[in-house]
Each structure stands twice: as C-alpha cells, then as structure tokens.
Amino acid sequence: MYHEDYFFSRVRTAERLTPSMIRVVLEVEGADRLVETGHADEWIRLAFAPDDETPVSLPVLSNGKWGRPDGSKACPNRPYTIRHWDRERAEMVVDLVVHEGGVGATWALAAKPGDMVGLCNPEGRYRLPVDARWIVLLCDITGLPAAARILEELPAGIAAKVHVELPDMADRQALTSQADIIAFWYDSFGKHGRASRLDEIARDIRLPGGPGYIWIAGEATCVSESRKHFRDALGFDKQRITAVGYWILGQARV
Structure with a gap:
C-alpha cells in the first residue's frame, strides 16, 4: 500500500x-x-x-x-x-x-x-518468487540503475542473466552480486533507425529450465512486446514476469 x-x-x-x-x-x-x-x-x-x-x-x-x-x-x-x-x-x-x-x-x-x-515516497514492482533459481533482467539504459540494484540484492545460488541496451558501450557499468551473473551489453539504444530494440533482443533470449523470473524495463511499447514474447511465444508464466514501461517514445513521462 x-x-x-x-x-x-x-x-x-x-x-x-x-x-x-x-x-x-x-x-x-x-x-x-x-x-x-x-x-x-x-x-x-x-x-x-x-x-x-x-x-x-x-x-x-x-x-x-x-x-x-x-x-x-x-x-x-x-x-x-x-x-x-x-x-x-x-x-x-x-x-x-x-x-x-x-x-x-x-x-x-x-x-x-x-x-x-x-x-x-517510493513505489516498486520487482518481486522475486521464493522458489526462483534463475532471473533474466532485460532493460535499456533507463532501467540500468534498477537492474544494478536488483543484482546487488540477489542472494547467492541464483543464476542471473542481464541484458542491457546502451547508447554507447562506454556506458557499461561494473555489476556486483552474490548471484552468478552473466551480462550482455547491446550498443543499439537510439540507433539503427529505432529508439530501442529491446523487443528484438527479447526474441533472441533463451530461457533456462526450472522456476525463474523475468524483469523488464524500458520504452513502454518495447517492454510490452517483450512481455508478450515471453508469455505467448515461449509460454512463460505471466505471474513470473514484471514489465515496467519507464518511458514512451515521443512523450514525457509525467
């Protein structure tokens, strides 16, 4: 509340x-x-x-x-x-x-x-299921601060794969966690004729087996399409997906 x-x-x-x-x-x-x-x-x-x-x-x-x-x-x-x-x-x-x-x-x-x-006062959406053995974090640079904090607060024993879209590879940051991290950085934000290609990145992600969790943040349309891919194309449980539109192309986030 x-x-x-x-x-x-x-x-x-x-x-x-x-x-x-x-x-x-x-x-x-x-x-x-x-x-x-x-x-x-x-x-x-x-x-x-x-x-x-x-x-x-x-x-x-x-x-x-x-x-x-x-x-x-x-x-x-x-x-x-x-x-x-x-x-x-x-x-x-x-x-x-x-x-x-x-x-x-x-x-x-x-x-x-x-x-x-x-x-x-703050609000938040992230909620890792108690039985999760892995987590996939997918975001553009606007979601990087949250992704970095999520990783820092993850317990040991979780396999974490983080996919981050950046405007420049110089925007990469050191990520720390007790979890086992694999980070993928994409130099595509605001490039190649699109503001974001988060949804394209999502379609190339292969999910691990067993109970897991997916957290997505970035441009609202791309976030929505990414969520649909995991839910519909891959059949992943929608209750284990948190998808947050941080911004909308062409609009101020007010």
Whole structure:
C-alpha cells in the first residue's frame, strides 16, 4: 500500500558516472518518515523548480488531503530509481540518464551541492518468487540503475542473466552480486533507425529450465512486446514476469 508523503532534499554531490549517466547524492529532510517498499526496483519522483525564479515547493496535508492551499505552482516531476538508500545518513543515490531536452536531465547536468529538489515516497514492482533459481533482467539504459540494484540484492545460488541496451558501450557499468551473473551489453539504444530494440533482443533470449523470473524495463511499447514474447511465444508464466514501461517514445513521462 502506497504511503503518500513528500520531502525536500538537497544535493550533496553530482558527478558524471558514464557518458550518459549522472549520479546525484541527495540529503533527504525528514528521512525518518520515508517508507521503503521492499522492492529492489523502487522509484521516487523528483520534483524540480518550475522556472528559474520559482523555488521548489511541495504539496501539504490539509484536512486529510494533499494539495496546495497556498496556491503555489506545481513542480514538474519525473520518476527515477533509488539506486541506494541510507536511512541513518538520510542519503539517497539517484542515477539519471541525460538526454537533450529532458526536464530531469537538464537539472542533473547543472546540479551542484546545495541545490534543492523535491521527492515523494517510493513505489516498486520487482518481486522475486521464493522458489526462483534463475532471473533474466532485460532493460535499456533507463532501467540500468534498477537492474544494478536488483543484482546487488540477489542472494547467492541464483543464476542471473542481464541484458542491457546502451547508447554507447562506454556506458557499461561494473555489476556486483552474490548471484552468478552473466551480462550482455547491446550498443543499439537510439540507433539503427529505432529508439530501442529491446523487443528484438527479447526474441533472441533463451530461457533456462526450472522456476525463474523475468524483469523488464524500458520504452513502454518495447517492454510490452517483450512481455508478450515471453508469455505467448515461449509460454512463460505471466505471474513470473514484471514489465515496467519507464518511458514512451515521443512523450514525457509525467
């Protein structure tokens, strides 16, 4: 069950992680209230200042409802994975993909210590079945932060194959896990006449035998087609597939 709440946060550091990714470390005010989901792919929404003259503001709880009784301007917001959360230090790590014209990307490119941003309580979808012996992770670069965190939280004894579509092979990251990992990197994101070819990659994946789990994240249409392939063409149990459309071609994720 989602627990609605909102928080101010301040940039501690911002660094270029790879050519297409910026890592921002945030100090979250009121961190003791933040309710974690228990899902390794959990995401929050970052709320940005609506313009250069207007500071970030948040909804407030009034008469049991969240709103803006003061008439403050709503802030544009976008969803991002919590790459790491340290409650004791009130520190949240968020990796943002940078691309031309993106609200979050524009903010991340200019982010510096002390900058303010808003965020909300997280949501998540990933849920590994207790009997799973293997996992397939399929995503484009927007899903890489979640995939990396999922791998870090996997127990030993799981066979993990991760397939990641990148705009450039320089965007590869070191992946760590107690599980046995095999990583496949695809230099095809935004190339070859398509924004993403995640669905084509899915059709080349051969699933192991025995009980497993599939997690898919990326462009919504490609994610949907990938899910259909595993479910319909391969007959894989749809209850063991988590498919999340992180973005939609030609649309802002609002």
